[in-house]
Amino acid sequence: MATREGLAAGMDHGRGEPTILQFVPFSSAVDAGFWHHFTLLKLDVLQLSEQAVPVAGSYTNSDSPGLPPRLHVEYDALERKRAPSKGSCxxxxxxxxxxxxxxxRNHSKQDLLKASATTLWEAITSGQALQDPSLLASFLMFTFADLKKYHFYYWFAFPAFTYPKAVHRKPPQTLPDTFTQREISSLLASYTCPEVEFDPGFFSVTKCDEECTVHPLRDYPDLRAAAHKSNKEVYLGLSDPSTLPSNPGWTLRNLLTLAAVKWSKQWQNYKVLCLRVRTRNGVQDASHSLVVEVDMGEEPSLLQPAEMPPSLGWEKNERGKMGPRMVNLSANMDPTKLAESAVDLNLKLMRWRVAPQLDLGVVQQTRCLLLGAGTLGCAVARCLMGWGVRNLTLVDSAKVSYSNPVRQNLFTFNDCLNGGRYKAVAAAEALLQIFPKMHCKGVVMSIPMPGHTVGESLLKQVKEDVSTLEHLIEDHDAIFLLMDSRESRWLPTVIGAAKQKLVLTAALGFDSFLVMRHGLREMDTDSSLPSTSAIPRNSIPGSMLGCYFCNDVVAPGNVSSTQDRTLDQQCTVTRPGVSYLAAGHVTELLVAILQHPDK
Incomplete structure (x- = not known):
């Protein structure tokens, strides 16, 4: 246990000579949930900034014997207004x-400690520490977060000054040695009284006629100045995190520094109450608290240095060496949660330098319907996943054939066996294998096409398919037409326009491709729209754009069907890389549209 890292050992108590006071340093205790909150802060707020961030810590004076003094950093420590839990300082x-x-690794740790100590010194000399005594228990967290591996490196510093060289003329005494039981009860009652306003970490205590009262630390000089006219005793008080029988905690260093700087002209001797409170069977016990009589032992002029005195306070690591610590959270994280964080990481990094205004939330929440789960459907689904889209539905009636897996990247050889699995179902399951947090499903259905005659026996099924398609389009935000025939795109185009949905088309040629966004026609008449089509191309509003068929003089019909055609006409014969170009372009087009104020 790291203890007694105070001043050098002094004289022997047994000879009754003064002994240099020694202190027990803090050990850091960081809640695992803190690193999750810190990760969000780093990704969304700090990004590349190395600006200092306020963080709240707490410690207690109620630890069991043998435990080192611990400074806790809880999961919500980055919330600036966070108050410590009851019983904590x-x-x-x-x-x-x-x-x-x-x-x-290379940053000067000496400079970091000096900067932290300078802030503490200014708080002491300016009197700010009297108004906010928690500053006397200040600390520094120096960190590096490897967010790809979830490794967090950190090093704590608890700045304290090697000044003044305080001594105690006799060993610290326990509270029952100097206080009566009635005085102890009175002290605890005052300390826990909710009506008394004071910082529980640092305070003043008066003792008179077996009654003890706790006061704010800033009242100490007035209380002591008035004490010589009465039989009152006045103590400097602190909640002592140490559990050792003869050594107070690290926070007493800075309290004595404050006393030397602010009050050394009046007093060089102080009585210090190191309060430790444990609860046993519902009853508070302070018998292990310490009372220390401290002698500064210097002239008043020497106790008010013109410059900041030397400081120390870097924490030792688990091996007792001066060095940082590291926590690996990946081993204890749910793999699904880990994958989700990793996906979000890649996207959020775009906002650090390249696209700081990128709205990832609107992309993630967009519900996408992919009509067609073949070459284009598979590629578009993968691209959408890369952008963080979580809700996908794939529609297709075909089955996976042996020629598909090499070109359609969501299928494998096993999907072709026994006649082949339905593409929509196999593709949806593949997406879940890639990223389990996806909300995706496959719908097996044929899209009714104009010009295709339907027998009486199939009429009911066609009507059901039309109804299903209408509901699917209604339930999604973006509709992708990724089929391999013109006429299969007609009905979704009409329904999408009627329901005011964002519809995007991607189509392949041998060495060319088409990617376009369908116009979203306003339902209400807008008199502000131009009455002529003679408008510059770069100023045509989205509400005036046409659809896939508005740009073609050939009406959809059975003439473009895949039936009664040769093998090369039945398949989409295209250069292998063209499908990826088209999928990438149509996905980027969607993201660009979603970043527009009108979405």
């Missing part, structure tokens, strides 16, 4: 995060 911290592991 607040510590004011600063977090500085670096962007690279090299910078974390």
């Amino acid at each position: 607040r510590a004011s911290g600063t977090l500085i995060n670096t962007n690279t592991i090299e910078e974390f």
Whole structure:
């Protein structure tokens, strides 16, 4: 256990000579949930900034014997107004995060500690620490977050000054040695009284006629100045996180520094109450608290240095060496959650330098309907996943054939066996295998096409398919037409226009492709729209754009069907790379549209 890292060992108590006071340093205790909150802060707010961030800590004076003094950083420590839990004392911290592991390793730790100590010194000399005593328990978190591996490197510093060289003329005494039981009860009652306003970490205590009263720390000089006219005793008080029988905790260093700087002209001797409170069977016990009589032992002029005195406070690691610690959260994380965080990481990194205004939320929430689960459907689905889209529905009536897996990247050889699986179902399952947090499903159905005659026996099925298609389009935000025939695109185009949906088309040629967004015609008459089509091309509003068929003089019909055609006309014969170009373009087109104020 890291203990007694105070001043050098002094004289022997047994000879009754003064002994240099020694202190027990803090050990950091960081809640695992804190790193999750810090990850969000790094990705969404800090990004590449290395600006210092306020962080709240807490410690307690009620630990069991043998435990080192621990400074806790809870899961919500980055919330600035966070108050410590009942029975805990607040510590004011600063977090500085670096962007690279090299910078974390090479950054001057001496400069970091000095900067932190300077802030503490200014709080002491200006009197700010009297108004907010939690500053006396300040700390620094120096970190590097490897967000790809979920490795977090951190090093705590608890700045304290090697000044003044305080001594105690006799060993610390336990509270029952100097206080009566009635005085102890009175002290605990005052300390826990909700009506008394004071910082539970640092305070003043008066004792008179077996009655003890707790006061704010800033009242100490007035209380002590008035004490010589009465039989009152006045103590500097602190909640002591140490559990050792003879050594107070690290926070007493800075309290004594404050006393030397602010009050050394009046007093060089102080009585300090190191309060430790444990609860046993519902009853508070403070018998292990310490009372220390401290002698500064210097002239008043020497106790008010013109410059900041030397400081120390870097925490030792688990091996007892001066160095950082590392926590690996990936081993304890749900793999699905880990995958989700990794996907979000790749997207959020775009906002650091390239696209700071990128709205990822609107992309993630967009519900996409892919009509066609073949070459284009598979490629578009993968691209949409890469952009963080979570809701996908694939529609197709075909089955996976042996020629498909090499060109359609959601299928494997096993999907072709036994006559082949339905493409829509196999593709949806493949997406879940790639990323389990997807909300996707496959719908097996044929899209009714104009010019295709339907027998009486199939009429009911066609009507059901039309109804199903209408509901699917209604339930989604973006509709992708990725089929391999012209006439299969007609009905979804009409329904999409009627329901004011965003419809996008991607079609393949041998060495060419078409990607377009269908116009979203306004339902209400807008008199502000131009009455003539003689408008510059770059100013045509989206509401005046046409659809896939508005740009073709050939009406959809059975003439373009895949029936009664040769093999090369039945298949989409295209250069293998063209489908990926088309899929990438139509996906990027969707994202660009969603970033527009009108979405």
